[in-house]
Amino acid sequence: MLRVVTTFLSSLTEEQRKKATFPFGDEERFNWHFVPRDRKGVPLKEMTPAQQKMAMAILQTALSNQGYQKAKSIMEMEVILKAIEKHPPENTYRDPGKYYFSVFGQPSEQEPWGCRIEGHHLSLNFSSATGSLVAETPAFMGSNPAIVPDGPEKGKQILKEEATLGFNLVQSFNPEQMKKALINEVAPNEIVTSNSRKALLEKPEGILFSEMTLKQQQLLKDLLNVYLNKYNSELATDLRAKVEKAGLSKTYFAWAGSQTPEVGKAHYYRIHNPVLLIEYDNSQNNANHVHTVVRDLTNDFGEDALQAHYQKHPHE
Structure with missing residues (x-):
């Protein structure tokens, strides 16, 4: 680079x-x-x-x-x-x-x-x-429309895996698990942390990784990897190691809105653990407009790592 x-x-x-x-x-x-x-x-x-x-x-x-x-x-x-x-x-x-x-x-x-x-x-x-x-x-990717409705590119869906795997996971929950995972019947109109300099959520919500079956845990890991694997292999490996060190057992998956993948039905999910926050929102433009973001809760913009650098190498 x-x-x-x-x-x-x-x-x-x-x-x-x-x-x-x-x-x-x-x-x-x-x-x-x-x-x-x-x-x-x-x-x-x-x-x-x-x-x-x-x-x-x-x-x-x-x-x-x-x-x-x-x-x-x-x-x-x-x-x-x-x-x-x-x-x-x-x-x-x-x-x-x-x-x-x-x-x-x-x-x-x-x-x-x-x-x-x-x-x-x-x-x-x-x-x-x-x-x-x-x-x-921070790393943001969005798409409007989420699915191109007509024209030569009809059906194009840039963030398809992010949507499909999210629905696969939420639809696999039994009623007891769904009570924990569903944090609101209505999806928010935007990613919750927006463009804040530092991503903050009051508390993690949803269903814990440890409360999922092995198959569901694999689905969550697959979904997590969709976001991490957008980076080159070295960066993806570093982020994945950071998440695993913080503990997958401390990772929450939360859902809001419709659990049916249809244009017009707004939905939202997030993956949240002590070091990483991923948000996905599809609610605007008749729920055909996706926003996704990856935030490092400990080190967005490298602030923690750079603070350590300055302590070791003082700058005027």
């Missing part, structure tokens, strides 16, 4: 580099969101084809092939959404070129630095210290 980010920055003009780079301590590093809005950074639409290729190489380095294809499809969904919403050709509200690349600090093996790739329905944040990637969250 250090190499591809450095290569990307070296390809930019002076004006582009001013847009793309920020001091590592700048508050902009925590200014993340997943709605269609103007952002800081340099967008794909202002890059040459060669620069775009270098920018996308950052994603390819950090993500698995599966994760990269999902991120790329989310960008491309802007074209489909523009057609669905009947925006005129000159309108740029929905635009696959409005995905912004930002770098915080000077990429180096000695000093902390980070990067962000963000636009509508995509926010990926990475933080590094002393040559190691110390954080890969």
Whole structure:
């Protein structure tokens, strides 16, 4: 990642580099969101084809092939959404070129630095210290529509596994288990933690991993891996080890809303343990609009790891 980010920055003009780079301590590093809005950074639409290729190489380095294809499809969904919403050709509200690349600090093996790739329905944040990637969250992926209703791409569903495995698990519960898992008959209208700098939930709710059958436990692990395996194998392994060290026995699965997979029936779930929070929400636009997020409850933006770095290596 250090190499591809450095290569990307070296390809930019002076004006582009001013847009793309920020001091590592700048508050902009925590200014993340997943709605269609103007952002800081340099967008794909202002890059040459060669620069775009270098920018996308950052994603390819950090993500698995599966994760990269999902991120790329989310960008491309802007074209489909523009057609669905009947925006005129000159309108740029929905635009696959409005995905912004930002770098915080000077990429180096000695000093902390980070990067962000963000636009509508995509926010990926990475933080590094002393040559190691110390954080890969917050990580947001969404899709509107969740399932393309018509046109040449009819039936396309970018976040299909996230939905299917969630329903497979909730539909496997017996009535007693369902009483624990179902935290509300109505799904929230959004992921609960939204774009907060630090993800906080008052308490874990739902059914514990240890209260599931072996088959259900495997389903939950499969669902967890759908999210972790979006990263490259090294990052996925690190996150999985962190979850396992905290204890799968302390992991909760919670559901809200409809347990029937149909457009128009809003539903929500989350996976929550002491170190990780995953949220999935499909309630907006007649429940055909998905938001998903992965939060590291101990280390979003690498704050804990970076604090330890600064204690060991004081900076002015």
